[in-house]
Amino acid sequence: MTEPPEASAAPAAAEPDPRSGSAGTAPGDSAGTSPAATGPRSVTTRATLAGVVVSALLILAIVLGSHMLRNFDSALLPYAVATVFLAFGVAYRYTVWISAPGARRLFRQGWRSLFSMENFRQAPTALPKMIATYLGFQKFLGARSHARWAAHQLIFWGCILAALITFPLTWGWFTFTSGSGSGPGYEMRIWGVKILGFDSLSIFGWLMFHGLDIAAVLVIPGASYFLWRRMKDRGASTGQRFAYDLVPLIALIVISVTGLLLTFSSIFLHGGGYQFLAILHMVSVVFTLIYIPFGKFFHIVQRPAAVGMQLFKYTGRQDDQVFACRRCEEPIDTGPYVENLRGTMRDLRLDFDAWAEYCPRCKRVLRGSAYLSHVKKGFK
Template identity: 85%
Template sequence: MTEPPEAPAAEQPDPGASAGPAGEAGGRKRGPGSGVAARAAAAVPRSVTGRATLAGFIVSALLILAIVFGSRLLRNFDSALLPYAVATVFLAFGVAYRYTVWISAPGARRLFVQGRRSLFSAENFRRAPTALPKMAATYLGFQKFLGARSHARWAAHQLIFWGCILASLITFPLTWGWFTFTSSTGSGPGYEMRVWGFKILGFDSLNIIGWLMFHGLDVAAVLVIPGASYFLWRRMKDRGAITGQRFAYDMVPLLALIVISVTGLLLTFSSLFLHGGGYEFLAILHMVSVVFTLIYIPFGKFFHIVQRPAAVGMQLFKYTGRQDDQVFACRRCEEPVDTGPYVENLRGTMRDLDLGFDAWAEYCPRCKRVLRGSAYLSQVKKGFK
């Protein structure tokens, strides 16, 4: 058991403690390295900005080409959906731009490289061929890690996740002109679904398959509304959520999802029961809410949707370390902290950021708190007689 680094508690903040607005609002004393990290995050180098801008233009151009050729030189493109298509092009630019900036930061770059290396490792695949699909299902699909916090939160998150996935799988191809539905008889009820101009299947609009084809977005809306409503209710009632929440960052995404879902259902209601009454106004309101949300994704809370797949590679990186019995024990209590490669990766990131206390990554959270308390008693409180 080694001795901890000698420094006052005020100079040795807990690197495992949570950071962010909630921690700062609570009056947590910031360590000497935190200012460096904040300044580094705030001032993006021009070289990174240039690469990010170039990446954004390339991805946007590729999407435009995909729209043109996927819609058979715009023959299958619906001009009424042009605002949606323009918003998706902007979405592609924003996602590529921010993702490039994100992986340019030392911490994210290390995690990204290690995760990618584990993800495409032939050796890892030979040793554990089912590890990757299992982790993709648990972390991306069913998000089992949320169930440890609350079963209600997990269920609500699942409703939002699968509702948005279903809506995206329907909306994006239709917007780009990749999917078309045409009547095979001229007046129905027989329809054909074509992808890139090729017939995929024919269906009867009066049976259950046809109903799901034409009301898939309604099903997605029914899934999203209760999930988003639960989180909205929680953010208005839960003290922990209220303390650190920001309206534009935490509340607006939920409100946007609800507005999109409700206006989409109202469009169907207007068509079926009101003979199209108010349809034009609802269509414009729905379009504005969707376009706003698509533009908001790269620069708001929804960006975690893009970041989440990186967790699969990172979990695979940790999994391979555990398979090799590379478990790192706490320097003080000798309880397992994490895998050895992960701890070394964390220390490397802290050194890249010039934080100056990377040795503390070798202690478990409990021992960090004990050592900080001991340092406070011996270095700070002894000055008060």
């Protein structure tokens, strides 16, 4: 591999690599990535339309899944309305997110890798492993800090458990019915179909009726750890913002604590203060659901898309498509990933996409050489 010509003082002056085609389009790309096609107005229109469609589908699913609202609990109406706003916000924000050139390109490549039969034949267990390790157990966090990993796991599984219980109950999909009216025998029904029967006085029955309390016990220590860390750790507190970094943690703690207090009130206080706690709990949950698409919690929605991108990079490594630095010949990343990055830079009309073919160390060396030969020379 030959040594590249001397780098210029500014990255914008770097010559595009002739192997990659013109600077305006990448090989195999369509012309639909022009800025005019993804203007702010068109993106907003598409995002609004996506939000309306998803919200309408959710409302229809609530009506049909609750047997025309016969199984719908009117006391849970504020929660149901909040989930409709949540659906609109997620669809809107997600559409805006994948409209950006970089996210759109990674999103497409991820889905191509996900549905590729060739990838499935080569590595049939790759996708389940990535879902388990990247989404479920999030091993990448363990490499940073075991304490952060443990706290994140507590929040993650607590929120998953709470969502699996709260959303179906709120929508009227998930009901508990008693033949005698007061138990102890109960039937769990999903969409009106009996799934199983259980004794509410048994251990299994206790777990069924206290699932949200278990979720709260998981979430409180995890969220408290991150809140403590953001207040005490200088590195974490330097660039934090109250509304973006602290409010989500405070909201999780308030939801969990008020939920536990509801159980405490009903068991030990004979319902004392229950109405106030119920309203406080409802307000905190509704606020958090509406906040999710427009705050830090949105990464929960974004994270699954990263699995496809990890699969895209993994299959490239399996095919030995590792791209070496053009200067030192050390491996940078997979060839398809480097070309994908260059294509994104061309979409953004950044005229230094050829620099993606150099490792970070060589980029620093070339910039230093350019400074010595072009900038410092003027001071001699």
